[in-house]
Amino acid sequence: MTMLDQRPDSQQEAANPELERRAERRESWRGFFHAVPAYAYLIAFFVLPLIIVFVFSFASRGRTGRPILDNWNLDAWTKLTEPLVSTIVGRSLFVAALNTVLCLIIGYAFAYWIATRPKQSTRTLLLILVLIPFWSNFLVRTYAWRILLDSDGYITQIGEFTGLWGRMLFTLPAVFLGLLYGFLPFMVLPLYAAIERIDWSLVEAGRDLYASGTRAFLKITLPLSRPGIIAGSILVFIPSLGAYVTPDILGGAKTTLLGNFIVTQFGAARNWPFGSALSGAILIVMVLTTILYFRSGARTL
Amino acid sequence: MTLHEGAATGRRLDRMLTINGWLVFAFLYLPILVVIGFSFSGANNVGTWGGFSLRWYERMLGNGPLIHALQNTLWIALFSTIVATVFGTAAALSLDRYRRWVSKGTFDAVLYMPVIIPDVTMAVMLLLWFTQIGLPLGRGTIILAHIAFNISFVAIVVRARLANMDPAMEEAAADLYASRWATFRRVTLPLIMPGVLGGGLLALTLSLDDVVITSFVQGPGSTTLPVHVFGLIRRSVTPEINAVSTLMVTASMILVFASLAIQRRE
Known part of the structure; x- marks a missing residue:
């Protein structure tokens, strides 16, 4: 009997609806109990901190910049509409969106190339070559561009010699380069996973029915790689929106992005409620995107 | 046909994809290799080569x-x-x-x-x-x-x-x-x-x-x-x-x- 009540799919129980329901409830509890450590941890150190950000964004600013949980107001949120602030927010949205599009175009051609190599061993090898930079330290990878774009570095010399570009370090193009470099692997991996799974006989069938190569790609390959496109875009767009290390190392005073601006609020500017409101704005975008993603029927990233 | 049957990629397009692929790999790897290379340079400046040296590793330790x-x-x-x-x-x-x-x-x-x-x-x-x-x-x-x-x-x-x-x-x-x-x-x-x-x-x-x-x-x-x-x-x-x-x-x-x-x- 001990074995039987552990197994909801056994026939004896299936025959009795009451027992079946009880077994199902037991399974449900078991699933929940497995999740408890992670669930409780994430509530304590992710969900509650997430809520506190919003609470603090309505608090008033103390003398040291720390929030005073009194005199609740909307100051921090109305500050978001100030011209200086909206310029930074607009610039960050633009940078994140353009970076996502660039990563998507370059990453798609790249992932498609890897996924269509005929030999499994070639695909595996190329994928390993993508994983190495993906696992390598983000800070070091950003720092590398600091050296490459140095005023007496080779890239600057080539640019000045050909007259195509000048000094890039501490300008917006340098930030773009750094972000593209930093986030490209995050786009390639989900795209590869999606493209590799495509059943090519569908494309073949389309071609047999006289669809042109372009049409077959647009009507078959592209829609089938949609999960990868969505997952990759989320993994690039949201982190780019709050990028801090890249603009800090490669950018200058005129390229302040949301990430830097938030950090300033907790440092030099000493305005924690405003910093909270800015973080809260990013969180709203993130939560909405996550909901949209799960609504779109995707199961995992 | 060197590709998956039905991948429906023309020869010319495939060659372009291959070139793009290796360019992306160069883009991903060159910066890291440059840093590794310069870490063995004896020069005092980060971006110039000054002969092989392990002095920066000694200093690090x-x-x-x-x-x-x-x-x-x-x-x-x-x-x-x-x-x-x-x-x-x-x-x-x-x-x-x-x-x-x-x-x-x-x-x-x-x-x-x-x-x-x-x-x-x-x-x-x-x-x-x-x-x-x-x-x-x-x-x-x-x-x-x-x-x-x-x-x-x-x-x-x-x-x-x-x-x-x-x-x-x-x-x-x-x-x-x-x-x-x-x-x-x-x-x-x-x-x-x-x-x-x-x-x-x-x-x-x-x-x-x-x-x-x-x-x-x-x-x-x-x-x-x-x-x-x-x-x-x-x-x-x-x-x-x-x-x-x-x-x-x-x-x-x-x-x-x-x-x-x-x-x-x-």
Whole structure:
């Protein structure tokens, strides 16, 4: 009997609806109990901190910049509409969106190339070559561009010699380069996973029915790689929106992005409620995107 | 036809894709190689070659604060990885092996957020929370923060492994009157072990690499290596940073290969 009540799919129980329901409830509890450590941890150190950000964004600013949980107001949120602030927010949205599009175009051609190599061993090898930079330290990878774009570095010399570009370090193009470099692997991996799974006989069938190569790609390959496109875009767009290390190392005073601006609020500017409101704005975008993603029927990233 | 049957890519397009592919690889690798190369240069300037030399490595090893930061980093990574691996694996089991349970959907969505959230936002959240509940900032808060983002990464890797696993194995064990625990110990765990270790190695890497979150929740004396290096880069760029960077990239590469070797061992 001990074995039987552990197994909801056994026939004896299936025959009795009451027992079946009880077994199902037991399974449900078991699933929940497995999740408890992670669930409780994430509530304590992710969900509650997430809520506190919003609470603090309505608090008033103390003398040291720390929030005073009194005199609740909307100051921090109305500050978001100030011209200086909206310029930074607009610039960050633009940078994140353009970076996502660039990563998507370059990453798609790249992932498609890897996924269509005929030999499994070639695909595996190329994928390993993508994983190495993906696992390598983000800070070091950003720092590398600091050296490459140095005023007496080779890239600057080539640019000045050909007259195509000048000094890039501490300008917006340098930030773009750094972000593209930093986030490209995050786009390639989900795209590869999606493209590799495509059943090519569908494309073949389309071609047999006289669809042109372009049409077959647009009507078959592209829609089938949609999960990868969505997952990759989320993994690039949201982190780019709050990028801090890249603009800090490669950018200058005129390229302040949301990430830097938030950090300033907790440092030099000493305005924690405003910093909270800015973080809260990013969180709203993130939560909405996550909901949209799960609504779109995707199961995992 | 050299491609998959039906991949429907013309020869010319395929050649263009190949060129693009190798250009992307060059783009991904050249900057790292340049840093590694210059770390062996004797010149005082970061971007110029001054003959082969190991002086920056010698200086790195004699740098007290840097070595202290390295020790901090290793302890923090070790602790946070162990906890995150256990919690993350249990979470993956709950999501993959149990069809329905109360608030499963919510948990699933919450579990994915730490993966996509920008570092700065997570850093702000945790700083506010730790100061609010009165936890003194230091190594402890860094470990708590690293566990918070690593659980999700471990869970995703383990879940991918579980999804590819044949449930017949576990059913067979149950049919042979193995208890739940025995089934888990003898069947499920050995089968998902590559995923668990792979997730653990990813967690270790992320913990070793984190800059932004650590810099927010650290206290006096608890600085980690990446945060220390970030501070150095912001002040002024010296060739010693090239040597430290090479060390960090080498560590990441060892971890990738270890992870790949584990995943291959079916």
